Amino acid sequence: MADEREDLTQSSDPHRSGDPPRSGDPLRRGLRPAASEDLVNLRTLDIAVVAAGAMGCVLFAGLVDVMSMDAAVLLAAAIAALGAGWLKFAPRASKTVRRAELPMTRPTATRSEFPLTPETGVAIIERLPDPIILLDRSGRIILHNRAAMNIVGQGAARRHISTVMRVPEVLEAVAHVVEGEAAQVVEYAQPVPIERHYHAFIAPVIAAASDNAKERQRNVLIMLHDLTTLKRAEQMRADFVANASHELRTPLASMSGFVETLQGPARDDPDARDKFLGIMQEQAERMGRLINDLLSLSRIELNEHVRPSDRVDLASIIHDTADMLSPLAEKEGVTISIDIEEGLPQPLGDRDELVQVCQNLLANAFKYGGSGGRVEVSLRRDRPQGSEGTSSVDPLPGSIVMTVRDFGHGIEREHIPRLTERFYRVNVEQSRRRGGTGLGLAIVKHIVNRHMGSLSIDSELGVGSTFKVFLPVDQKSILASVVARSPANVTGNVI
Known part of the structure; x- marks a missing residue:
């Protein structure tokens, strides 16, 4: 019976006629699914009903003298024999039932019809959006x-995974899989240079090059999925609720108190009404600035890893x-001096965000x-120590530094790490009086982090403060700037 099904499965597909049958392949054996058994039972019931009805008609015809009773009995016996023969042999003889015995699902293509070469497999892996790493035993x-x-990183081939991915949870999962355990799932965070979150799937990959299980190569697949955007969205939602509720509570409380006063004692006092309405307008503008800064910070943090x-x-x-x-500078009685080195390369960046950095620092x-009384702004190439035109150590090699320096009262040193x-x-009190929200430098920090740069702050009481933003410049930008300029066009007059 199994051999007949095997031959049937092979001959029913003309595209597979040249592929020899294998008795160990369930797709080749034509194993009958439950649906085909239901079809056989249904056809058997139909034949049994038809045969019983025919026998009853013949016997009735004999009773009413349409034919002799002996002839009716012989004809009924013949019908019963035909029905019994069908019930015994039809499941192997009927094309309908044979067709039902074929597998319910069939592969659309076999390995011989669609050969998956190593080059094709590597090309498929290369185009996957998630990181894929394949390890040997x-x-x-x-x-x-x-x-x-x-x-x-570059040149990672044949390097041990522990030298390029120092995540204890992942390394432990890899060790378990190599020892023969099932697939492992790990979630971990990478804190530097920018915090990122990953979901790691570590699974064994056994090459079927040999029929002997001991000789098969057991490789390890690591597939990573970046959860940073999701984690940041969750954290930002929590931070937004906490910060907004804290910072908005004070102006809302004061506005509520002024409204009650205007509805009560100051109802008929024009001077008090004008005064309170002015304060309420200032508080409303403060809340508007706060909400705008919170939304801006949330948007920047969401894309900080890109x-x-x-x-x-x-x-x-x-x-x-x-x-x-310039209107704000005139209001505060401050003059601006700008010194920009010519022929500077153009770094990679987001113009709107860098405008916000410059705006926050200048404001x-x-x-x-x-x-x-004055603020100095400079822009230049940052050079290693000993280069002409500067004596500072380069904290970010191959970078451009934007410096904003004021000559005010300065900031006490213990406050600088928390700015x-x-x-x-x-x-x-001074910050709120001047319309500050306490988010300006936090926004600057996150924008600079997104640009893979750094921020340095130096201040001395009675002398002033200096803020420096270092932005990296790639080799292509440096070469383009060298071609576009000549040494005579470069000014060495920097702060």
Whole structure:
């Protein structure tokens, strides 16, 4: 019976006629599914009913003398014999039933029809959006796709996974899989240089090159899925609720008190009404600035792990921002001096975000360092120690540094490490009086982090404060700037 099904399965598909049957392959054996058994039972019931009805008609005809009783009995016996024969032999003889005995699902293509070469497999892995890393039994990297480059780096082939991915949870899961355990799932966080969260799936991959299980190569597959955006969204939602409820409570409470006063004792007092309405307008504007800064910070944090891909002209950003803030400078009695080195390369960046960095730094210098009467802004290439034109150590090789310096009262040194924290203020009353939200430098920090740069703050009481933003420049930008300029066009007059 199994051989007949085997032949039937092979002959029913003309595309597989040249492929020899294998008795161990369930798709070749034509194992009958439950649906085909139901079909056989249904046809058997139909034949039994028809045969019983025919026998009853013949016997009735004999009783009413349509034919002789002996002939009726013989004809009924013949019908019963035919029905019994069908019930015994039809499941193997009927094409309908044979067709039902074929598998309910069949592969659309066999290995011989669609050969998956190693080159095709590598090309498929290369185009997957998630990082894929394949290890041998010793833990060395056999291959990885382009998405994994940011994790394993250049030249990772044949290196041990522990040298390029120092995550204890993942390394432990790899060891378990190599020892023969089932697939492992791990979630971990990578804190530097920018915090990222990953979901790691570690599974064994057994090559079927040999029928002997002991001789089969047991490789390890690591597939990573970036959860950073999801985790950031969850954290931002929690932070937004906590910060907004804390910072909005004070102006809302004061506005509520002024409304009650205007509805009561100050109802008929024009002077008090005008005064209170002015304060309420200031509080409403403060809440508007706070909400705008919170939304801006949330948006920046959401994309902080995605580096910008456009080139920006920092010189034009500085000039445009200075022109935009000139009314504020005049109000605070501050003059602006700008010194920009010519022929600077253009780094990768987001123009709108870098405008916000320059705007926040200049606005802080005008508001809190305006007592010195002037603010200096410079833009130059940062050079290693010993180079002409500077004596500072380069904290970010191959970078451009934007410096904003004021000559105000300065900041006490113990406050400097916390200046980039959310809602941290050196002087709370002065900050609120000048319209500050406590989020300006936090926004600057996250924008600089997204640009793979760094922020340095230096201040001395009675002398002033200096804020420096270092933005990295890739080799292509440096070469383009060298070609576009000549040494005679470079000015060495920097701060």
